[in-house]
Amino acid sequence: MLEMIIIAAIKVVVVIVAVLTGCAYSTLLERRVVAFMQNRVGPNTAGPWGLLTPLADGLKLIFKEDIVPAGVERMTYALAPVIAFIPSMLAFAVVPFTSDFSLFGREISGTLSDLNIGVIYIFAVTSLAVYGICLAGWSSGSKYSLLGGIRSSAQMISYELSYGLTIVGVILIANTLSMRELVAQQDTVTHWFIWRQPLGFLLYLTCAIAETNRAPFDLPEAESELVGGYHTEYSSMRFSMFFIGEYAAMLAVSCVGTTIFLGGWQGPFLPPIVWFVLKVFGCMFFYIWLRATFPRFRYDQLMNFGWKFLFPLALLNTMVTAFFVLWKG
Amino acid sequence: MTGDMIIFAVSAVVAVFGAVMMIAQKNPVASVMFLILSLLAQAVCYVQLGALFLGAVLVVVYAGAIMVLFLFVIMLLNLRGREDLGLSSHPMNTITKFLLVVLLGVELVLIVKSVFMSGAVGGMMAKPTDDFGSVAQVAKLLFTKYMYPFQLTGVLLLVALVGAVVMARKDRSEIAHGAPSEEAVNEPTAGKVGR
Numbered sequence: 356m357l358e359m360i361i362i363a364a365i366k367v368v369v370v371i372v373a374v375l376t377g378c379a380y381s382t383l384l385e386r387r388v389v390a391f392m393q394n395r396v397g398p399n400t401a402g403p404w405g406l407l408t409p410l411a412d413g414l415k416l417i418f419k420e421d422i423v424p425a426g427v428e429r430m431t432y433a434l435a436p437v438i439a440f441i442p443s444m445l446a447f448a449v450v451p452f453t454s455d456f457s458l459f460g461r462e463i464s465g466t467l468s469d470l471n472i473g474v475i476y477i478f479a480v481t482s483l484a485v486y487g488i489c490l491a492g493w494s495s496g497s498k499y500s501l502l503g504g505i506r507s508s509a510q511m512i513s514y515e516l517s518y519g520l521t522i523v524g525v526i527l528i529a530n531t532l533s534m535r536e537l538v539a540q541q542d543t544v545t546h547w548f549i550w551r552q553p554l555g556f557l558l559y560l561t562c563a564i565a566e567t568n569r570a571p572f573d574l575p576e577a578e579s580e581l582v583g584g585y586h587t588e589y590s591s592m593r594f595s596m597f598f599i600g601e602y603a604a605m606l607a608v609s610c611v612g613t614t615i616f617l618g619g620w621q622g623p624f625l626p627p628i629v630w631f632v633l634k635v636f637g638c639m640f641f642y643i644w645l646r647a648t649f650p651r652f653r654y655d656q657l658m659n660f661g662w663k664f665l666f667p668l669a670l671l672n673t674m675v676t677a678f679f680v681l682w683k684g
Numbered sequence: 685m686t687g688d689m690i691i692f693a694v695s696a697v698v699a700v701f702g703a704v705m706m707i708a709q710k711n712p713v714a715s716v717m718f719l720i721l722s723l724l725a726q727a728v729c730y731v732q733l734g735a736l737f738l739g740a741v742l743v744v745v746y747a748g749a750i751m752v753l754f755l756f757v758i759m760l761l762n763l764r765g766r767e768d769l770g771l772s773s774h775p776m777n778t779i780t781k782f783l784l785v786v787l788l789g790v791e792l793v794l795i796v797k798s799v800f801m802s803g804a805v806g807g808m809m810a811k812p813t814d815d816f817g818s819v820a821q822v823a824k825l826l827f828t829k830y831m832y833p834f835q836l837t838g839v840l841l842l843v844a845l846v847g848a849v850v851m852a853r854k855d856r857s858e859i860a861h862g863a864p865s866e867e868a869v870n871e872p873t874a875g876k877v878g879r
Contacts, residue, residue, distance in 0.1 A: 431714075472736050478740075482744055489756070489759065490717075493713060494713075501759065512756070
């Protein structure tokens with residue numbers, strides 16, 4: 356019993372540290388990739404190839420003055436960054452990072468916890484992420500923040516429905532909700548669910564970007580019209596909590612997408628964890644690529660796109676998949 | 685005293701605490717947050733009873749979607765206290781309120797008593813079957829035994845939805861007379877705010 360708890364605790368610490376490091380280096384990756392795409396150099400002074408930039412950024416953010424504006428609702432204002440940060444971290448609990456392995460003679464599973472409803476668990480925790488943004492917008496007592504918060508709640512509710520539906524197709528085919536089982540079923544490249552659910556994968560990517568409030572769906576923090584959106588009034592560490600939360604959410608949806616559509620840690624020659632990291636890196640690169648390429652949606656376009664295009668398409672995908680699953684028995 | 689018991693006790697206390705605080709708060713946003721806390725604690729109770737699926741769905745549907753809408757409306761109307769809600773002078777007088785509370789209290793006691801009498805308490809903590817609360821089990825019940833209630837609930841929600849849209853929709857004649865353009869009426873409220 357005690358041994359089990361210790362192993363679990365070590366795994367939790369390893370995953371949290373890995374995810375936070377991943378978040379930090381995603382910021383560097385984003386800046387370098389966007390710079391590359393815009394024919395600039397990007398941050399390259401701190402350390403070789405700018406590898407110490409995230410560290411410098413972190414230090415800067417910690418030591419900045421924490422300014423709390425006069426008109427805020429104090430409790431909610433302090434709580435919002437934490438609420439924004441936690442749900443995206445929770446999602447990693449059911450992601451299978453690697454195959455089971457043995458270390459010091461003990462069998463260790465590659466997942467923190469293998470829930471038999473893993474996929475629904477992920478939707479449950481990611482659906483909570485909206486509160487951080489919403490409450491931040493409301494408690495700041497600033498009109499820009501409030502507008503950002505209201506936008507984000509409307510946007511995330513609208514896209515959550517399609518987001519959930521995109522994965523139903525895979526679940527129908529795989530007949531399981533366990534992330535581990537999903538990976539086990541994608542043992543060769545031809546068995547990856549992306550080939551059986553291409554439309555589902557595209558829809559998943561789109562909805563995931565909208566769910567994580569990233570460009571071109573980043574209306575809650577549209578600089579050109581809302582200053583900083585929901586985090587206008589935040590500074591120092593509180594601001595960076597939103598920042599880390601956003602990148603953790605990006606990493607989480609990349610991990611989930613990798614697990615569900617791209618075969619998770621399965622792959623030839625290289626060790627499983629390397630495959631997993633490579634695939635997640637690919638997803639993150641795609642995310643950044645989109646950001647550097649597309650202009651932001653207008654708000655009515657965003658709503659029309661979500662409700663009149665994505666949602667019917669996701670519904671259609673589910674219906675067609677269900678039909679074929681029934682037909683083939 | 686096992687780990688299960690401790691988890692149950694903590695989540696049950698938090699659930700009741702959240703529910704009580706929800707009523708006691710004057711600030712509507714704080715009320716919503718305590719309700720979410722209560723819902724999350726209830727989800728923990730479900731999970732601890734072995735009904736993982738129900739627990740997850742409770743979070744997805746109530747905490748993740750419905751409460752966000754509540755918060756959305758509160759934020760949209762910018763309600764910040766009792767005055768905004770118009771509750772400062774409730775028509776119901778103190779004696780009626782007191783009598784209602786007593787009535788509810790008696791009901792609660794009777795319910796708890798009847799549960800204890802039926803001897804169900806001992807069995808409450810145990811899992812009835814291995815796949816109790818699993819997705820397959822819940823789905824089977826929903827689509828066989830409770831098919832009609834399930835479908836009727838869907839129809840009820842649809843009726844409410846259509847009703848809300850009809851009530852919110854401005855009259856066609858109003859549009860003809862000028863004021864808001866047709867486009868502005870057809871768009872969701874959020875679209876207008878976002879501009």
